[in-house]
Amino acid sequence: MTATLLSAKSLSVRFGGVLAVNNVSFDVKQGEVFTLIGPNGAGKTTVFNLISRIYTPTTGEINYLGPKGLVKLTGQAPQDVAALGIARTFQNIELFEHASVLHNLLIGRHTHRQTGFWQDILFTAAAREAELQSREKAEEVIDFLNLQHYRDTFVVGLPYGVRKVVEMARALCTEPKLLLLDEPSSGLNVEETDDMAFWIQDIQQELGISVLMVEHDMGLVSKVSDRVLAMNQGEVLAMGTPREVQSDAGVIEAYLGSLDDVSSLRRPAGASPHSSAGGAV
Amino acid sequence: MRFIFKTDYRQDLELAKHGGHRFWYSVLLLLLLAAPWLFTEYWLAQLTFVLIYSIAALGIMLLAGFTGLFSLGHAAFLGVGAYTQSVLTNAGVPFPFALAGAGALSAAVGWVVGLPALRVKGIYLGMATLSFGFIVEEVLARWESVTGGNAGIHIKKPDVFGWVLETEIEFYFLCLVITVVSTLGILNLLRAPTGRAFVAIRDSEISAQSMGIHLARYKTLSFAISAALAGVAGALYAHKLQFISPDQFNILQSIDLLLMIVIGGLGSVHGAFLGAIFLITMPQLISMVKDYLPAVVGQAPGLQGLVYGLVLIAFVLFEPMGLYGRWLKVRTYFEMFPFYRKGMFKRQKSFQKSDRLK
Numbered sequence: 001m002t003a004t005l006l007s008a009k010s011l012s013v014r015f016g017g018v019l020a021v022n023n024v025s026f027d028v029k030q031g032e033v034f035t036l037i038g039p040n041g042a043g044k045t046t047v048f049n050l051i052s053r054i055y056t057p058t059t060g061e062i063n064y065l066g067p068k069g070l071v072k073l074t075g076q077a078p079q080d081v082a083a084l085g086i087a088r089t090f091q092n093i094e095l096f097e098h099a100s101v102l103h104n105l106l107i108g109r110h111t112h113r114q115t116g117f118w119q120d121i122l123f124t125a126a127a128r129e130a131e132l133q134s135r136e137k138a139e140e141v142i143d144f145l146n147l148q149h150y151r152d153t154f155v156v157g158l159p160y161g162v163r164k165v166v167e168m169a170r171a172l173c174t175e176p177k178l179l180l181l182d183e184p185s186s187g188l189n190v191e192e193t194d195d196m197a198f199w200i201q202d203i204q205q206e207l208g209i210s211v212l213m214v215e216h217d218m219g220l221v222s223k224v225s226d227r228v229l230a231m232n233q234g235e236v237l238a239m240g241t242p243r244e245v246q247s248d249a250g251v252i253e254a255y256l257g258s259l260d261d262v263s264s265l266r267r268p269a270g271a272s273p274h275s276s277a278g279g280a281v
Numbered sequence: 282m283r284f285i286f287k288t289d290y291r292q293d294l295e296l297a298k299h300g301g302h303r304f305w306y307s308v309l310l311l312l313l314l315a316a317p318w319l320f321t322e323y324w325l326a327q328l329t330f331v332l333i334y335s336i337a338a339l340g341i342m343l344l345a346g347f348t349g350l351f352s353l354g355h356a357a358f359l360g361v362g363a364y365t366q367s368v369l370t371n372a373g374v375p376f377p378f379a380l381a382g383a384g385a386l387s388a389a390v391g392w393v394v395g396l397p398a399l400r401v402k403g404i405y406l407g408m409a410t411l412s413f414g415f416i417v418e419e420v421l422a423r424w425e426s427v428t429g430g431n432a433g434i435h436i437k438k439p440d441v442f443g444w445v446l447e448t449e450i451e452f453y454f455l456c457l458v459i460t461v462v463s464t465l466g467i468l469n470l471l472r473a474p475t476g477r478a479f480v481a482i483r484d485s486e487i488s489a490q491s492m493g494i495h496l497a498r499y500k501t502l503s504f505a506i507s508a509a510l511a512g513v514a515g516a517l518y519a520h521k522l523q524f525i526s527p528d529q530f531n532i533l534q535s536i537d538l539l540l541m542i543v544i545g546g547l548g549s550v551h552g553a554f555l556g557a558i559f560l561i562t563m564p565q566l567i568s569m570v571k572d573y574l575p576a577v578v579g580q581a582p583g584l585q586g587l588v589y590g591l592v593l594i595a596f597v598l599f600e601p602m603g604l605y606g607r608w609l610k611v612r613t614y615f616e617m618f619p620f621y622r623k624g625m626f627k628r629q630k631s632f633q634k635s636d637r638l639k
Contacts, residue, residue, distance in 0.1 A: 096484035096485060110494055
């Protein structure tokens with residue numbers, strides 16, 4: 001039985017009159033790929049923003065097994081989350097656009113900085129050494145995700161698909177224990193989505209990083225996920241393996257509507273399908 | 282076209298990336314060292330002003346160009362530095378200590394002014410800093426026991442532990458040393474984690490935060506460094522003019538300072554220097570050309586303001602990357618001749634960002 005890395009207990013968030021997340025609980029175990037699915041507005045990204053502390057839950061708490069034991073994540077400041085080993089990407093890519101790819105990755109090394117302000121401004125031998133170490137780590141990630149070609153390119157000139165990978169690379173540069181991916185495949189073509197699936201599997205298996213992701217592409221979800229949590233309107237619908245969740249009646253209803261809804265659309269029995277067509281053949 | 286063959290990560294850490302850099306910056310430095318014997322006294326004085334404004338420009342460049350925070354009241358930091366220097370020097374404090382005091386007090390004030398920057402952004406930060414500028418100008422005018430009020434204050438010659446810098450040439454070298462040291466400091470910061478954190482805040486606060494960057498700490502730090510440099514520039518400015526009064530640190534000065542870096546090219550250290558050169562030489566050029574213009578135009582009041590305005594509009598429309606951007610394009614054109622094409626530096630429209638988190 002592997003240890004629980006992150007555990008969310010009865011999370012609720014209220015924005016004015018909107019209950020964006022309602023009593024959601026789940027556990028992410030060490031080394032697993034855990035996926036949140038659900039229709040638009042289900043509250044998936046809100047859950048992400050709760051974990052990265054951009055929002056504070058109205059009720060409930062998140063506990064996380066950090067490098068120094070269990071911490072209550074909901075009591076941390078947003079900028080301290082990264083140092084605990086949680087890195088994230090954003091749904092609509094938030095890269096540092098007027099900087100090179102390498103520069104972006106080096107910013108990802110911020111939590112590992114060893115030098116202070118005065119060492120930086122004098123660029124002492126220690127600062128130089130720390131820079132070289134950061135660079136080596138960044139190069140490892142560049143090799144891992146095949147970004148060599150784009151190393152010195154400015155992000156502002158990169159195509160969307162590459163930006164997605166760069167953002168993931170930047171998150172990996174923080175050397176996380178838990179990686180939060182917000183729709184890693186959105187805007188990617190089929191081939192790029194396949195690459196993304198491989199990389200997520202590599203991240204899980206080679207680097208041993210647990211992944212929590214939000215994703216709509218069910219092909220990708222069933223390929224890489226160990227467990228899936230389906231949400232709708234801020235509430236948990238189902239949790240289990242991808243197969244179990246996909247066959248859950250509640251999930252099907254949320255995505256496709258219930259049988260009752262469909263039957264109300266049916267024409268009354270006996271009516272000819274062409275009767276309203278005005279006799280046109 | 283130059284291709285740099287990289288074999289070591291250390292190469293990327295060097296300030297001079299290749300032989301060409303080393304050669305041309307050495308030439309520049311030699312030229313600056315020889316300047317007192319190459320230029321007339323008048324132009325040496327102008328060059329001294331360029332150096333002084335470059336120091337201030339470096340500070341604002343760090344704040345606006347690299348951290349993305351605009352200050353419309355930067356002349357206030359210049360004023361705090363100038364007055365601190367005057368008061369301390371006149372009290373007999375040696376120049377290095379007085380300068381350190383001027384920088385430190387400006388930095389402290391900058392830190393305090395940086396606090397609202399944690400809450401307000403863009404135009405609202407501009408308004409906050411603008412009103413701060415007015416407050417400081419008013420304080421300098423009203424606090425007569427210290428500042429001498431609107432009558433202004435005279436400042437003694439800089440005194441470095443008994444060595445009084447009497448001549449223009451000595452003062453020029455003092456400014457040169459301080460400029461070089463400040464430039465190296467800023468360049469060092471920019472290649473280290475601190476500078477990268479500033480750039481991260483400029484481009485995306487939300488993801489800077491999720492990378493572990495303490496927004497409040499780095500924003501106030503940026504304000505403090507920027508104000509310290511403005512304070513040092515103000516101190517030298519006071520020594521250069523030997524007489525300061527509150528109206529030298531009004532809103533027009535603040536706008537000049539901001540104009541300088543926008544025209545120089547936001548987000549580049551070169552831009553700070555090019556902007557300073559522009560700001561100092563432009564009035565000279567205008568007064569030279571004045572004589573050849575018809576009297577109605579040439580003698581009209583506000584000609585300088587008009588030209589500044591037109592130049593700024595022209596830059597915003599045609600060359601948002603400023604003088605440095607123009608230089609980059611010209612250089613690339615010659616390096617790649619005949620393969621340069623027009624759209625090479627065109628900025629792509631950025632993709633939609635997640636506005637709801639801001």
